[in-house]
Amino acid sequence: MSAQTLFEKVWNSHLVRPQTPDTPAVLYIDLHLVHEVTSPQAFTVLRERGLKVRRPDRTIGTMDHSTPTTPRGLDGLIPVTDVQAAAQLDVMTKNCQDFGIPLYKLGTENQGIVHVIGPEQGFTQPGMTIVCGDSHTSTHGAFGALAFGIGTSEVAHVLATQTLLQNQPQTMEVRVNGSLHSGVTAKDIILAIIAKIGVGGGTGYVLEYTGSAIRALSMEGRMTICNMSIEGGARAGMIAPDETTFQYVAGKPYAPKGADWDAAVANWRTLPTDEGATYDTLVELNADDLVPMITYGTNPGMGMKITDLVPDPDKLTDYSAKVALDKALTYMGLQPNQSLLGKKVDVVFIGSCTNSRIGDLREAAKFIEGRKVADGVRVMVVPGSQRVKAQAEAEGLDRIFREAGAEWREAGCSMCIAMNGDQLAPGQYAVSTSNRNFEGRQGKGGRTFLASPLTAAATAIAGVVTDPRTV
Amino acid sequence: MEPIKAFSGSVVALPINDIDTDQIIPARYLKVTDKAGLGAAAFTDWRYNADGSPKLEFPLNQEQYKGATVLVAGHNFGCGSSREHAPWALMGTGLKAVVSTYFADIFKGNALKNGLLPIVVDEDTQKQLISLSQEDPTTQVTIDLESQTLTLPDGRAVKFPVDPFSRYCLLNGVDQLGFLLNLDDETLAYEEKYPARVNTTA
Numbered sequence A: 001m002s003a004q005t006l007f008e009k010v011w012n013s014h015l016v017r018p019q020t021p022d023t024p025a026v027l028y029i030d031l032h033l034v035h036e037v038t039s040p041q042a043f044t045v046l047r048e049r050g051l052k053v054r055r056p057d058r059t060i061g062t063m064d065h066s067t068p069t070t071p072r073g074l075d076g077l078i079p080v081t082d083v084q085a086a087a088q089l090d091v092m093t094k095n096c097q098d099f100g101i102p103l104y105k106l107g108t109e110n111q112g113i114v115h116v117i118g119p120e121q122g123f124t125q126p127g128m129t130i131v132c133g134d135s136h137t138s139t140h141g142a143f144g145a146l147a148f149g150i151g152t153s154e155v156a157h158v159l160a161t162q163t164l165l166q167n168q169p170q171t172m173e174v175r176v177n178g179s180l181h182s183g184v185t186a187k188d189i190i191l192a193i194i195a196k197i198g199v200g201g202g203t204g205y206v207l208e209y210t211g212s213a214i215r216a217l218s219m220e221g222r223m224t225i226c227n228m229s230i231e232g233g234a235r236a237g238m239i240a241p242d243e244t245t246f247q248y249v250a251g252k253p254y255a256p257k258g259a260d261w262d263a264a265v266a267n268w269r270t271l272p273t274d275e276g277a278t279y280d281t282l283v284e285l286n287a288d289d290l291v292p293m294i295t296y297g298t299n300p301g302m303g304m305k306i307t308d309l310v311p312d313p314d315k316l317t318d319y320s321a322k323v324a325l326d327k328a329l330t331y332m333g334l335q336p337n338q339s340l341l342g343k344k345v346d347v348v349f350i351g352s353c354t355n356s357r358i359g360d361l362r363e364a365a366k367f368i369e370g371r372k373v374a375d376g377v378r379v380m381v382v383p384g385s386q387r388v389k390a391q392a393e394a395e396g397l398d399r400i401f402r403e404a405g406a407e408w409r410e411a412g413c414s415m416c417i418a419m420n421g422d423q424l425a426p427g428q429y430a431v432s433t434s435n436r437n438f439e440g441r442q443g444k445g446g447r448t449f450l451a452s453p454l455t456a457a458a459t460a461i462a463g464v465v466t467d468p469r470t471v
Numbered sequence B: 001m002e003p004i005k006a007f008s009g010s011v012v013a014l015p016i017n018d019i020d021t022d023q024i025i026p027a028r029y030l031k032v033t034d035k036a037g038l039g040a041a042a043f044t045d046w047r048y049n050a051d052g053s054p055k056l057e058f059p060l061n062q063e064q065y066k067g068a069t070v071l072v073a074g075h076n077f078g079c080g081s082s083r084e085h086a087p088w089a090l091m092g093t094g095l096k097a098v099v100s101t102y103f104a105d106i107f108k109g110n111a112l113k114n115g116l117l118p119i120v121v122d123e124d125t126q127k128q129l130i131s132l133s134q135e136d137p138t139t140q141v142t143i144d145l146e147s148q149t150l151t152l153p154d155g156r157a158v159k160f161p162v163d164p165f166s167r168y169c170l171l172n173g174v175d176q177l178g179f180l181l182n183l184d185d186e187t188l189a190y191e192e193k194y195p196a197r198v199n200t201t202a
């Protein structure tokens, strides 16, 4: 067989039926993650048509988007006071019960953000196809899986048939060689990539991140990168599995064991892109050139080096780009050519499926330890899952955050999407470790600067946007 | 699903690039468990002031654009989240097609599954449509999925691409889930050949 890319290997080994001129490929799905917000209408379709879930054993449910992250009551439960959210969670429970799908309910030991629980349980494995009604499903590509977000109609397709109709995307190699300087992280790599290719640059592509800087990253760093592939317009991003991957997966509750493990690893070793295989296009970046990144605008492509000045719309030649930047700066309340360093913020949010894993929390806690949160800044630390929360508490990270004056909350999406009551007030500024700075994303009228956990921690202490390398 | 027929309609323009699904329908409206009524929330933060009064400068609030069935937008319409609530909300306002130079992948797929036509045109046509709509809100265009053409008032017919399968399904009212259910044997054969990788119920 001719040389293949990682993507092609995973794609080809999941074809129930190949693509023809008239029909898309029919792709088998190994793992389907389900959450409360994008699934109810899909279960309705199944009920209306008298269908079952074909493979409940390849499906897992969790509650994350609309769930509160407020403290537990005396009964040990997390109270849901939003009537609509409570109803949605009830529907989720009933759907999973009726269709036999295992569900991690709010506040239980394995519950958490859908893209955090997959890897931590060992559901996410190299070479798999993984989907979820959520665009950040691209996260799981860090394991060498083909993982992408789907709409609710497609959620119904997968529930009922475990397959999806897909046209084969193109491939883009994103090569990052060199090594990161201290204070620069995986989040800065991906923000730099998106600033370079733009929010539409990856449309129609699956990205594969390659190069020495990617190989040097932990699994958590790789997940941060793949997570934000969608912010560059790509449905999926992948990283070839290697020893780092195998070490991470080993021993996870649902990872293969014993002889199955050996067989699995032998198989996973065949996944990396073959010598001589080609991609449709290439983007290159050098890690040595990177510094901490921050966004100034209202999409993740509007990002810059934290030491740069906010761009000037008058210097843009493309009319629609100029209009977009004007509109963004008006919304953000920023002036062209201003520095963001020293800009006062109201909130710092450390969390989301981009940066809420134990490694992210350790990094932030290490910075914050022995320091105090600046007056007038609300700092929210929201672990990605109950397991991350328990681990952090076992390590005393919660104490570090609390003693510094930060809030230590229950697990969930929280202020990443601001559906659950955790939100910015109109006009407030936040430095956030999440993935989207769209207008209103973190609360109506709220203004978001996306950055790394380190930059967020430095900003929390200073009360103003701060380059973590200078502290 | 009802087969999609050719239709003529007037055009409303939102000449903004990268309109994301959080603008099309903000997340706080996603705590629903059905599809009904989402039209009221379409573009709500662009449409209404804090006190709930409509922003009169927003085209979708203007009398002359009431009843428009075609939205022409800037590049990369529908980026961001996978929420199918976006096409549901747009259709809830009466829109039948959105025109842009390109669409975000997930939005495009979601739109096609619901019969909201994502129409990709070149930049000149996009600009022409925007000025036509702004100069004369009564301007009508005709969209014919069968011939894959968008016809401008001057009679110029612009071809647009649609993936053949979606086109077939929309023209014939074929539902994609039914298509997949019919492949049960092939899916079974696949499952026999490739044993399960995880068992979430274990």
Ligand code: SF4
Pocket (backbone or CB within 6 Å): A064, A065, A113, A114, A115, A134, A136, A352, A353, A354, A412, A413, A414, A416, A417, A434, A435
């Ligand atoms: S943390 Fe944010 S981006 Fe991630 S799944 Fe939740 S809402 Fe989506």
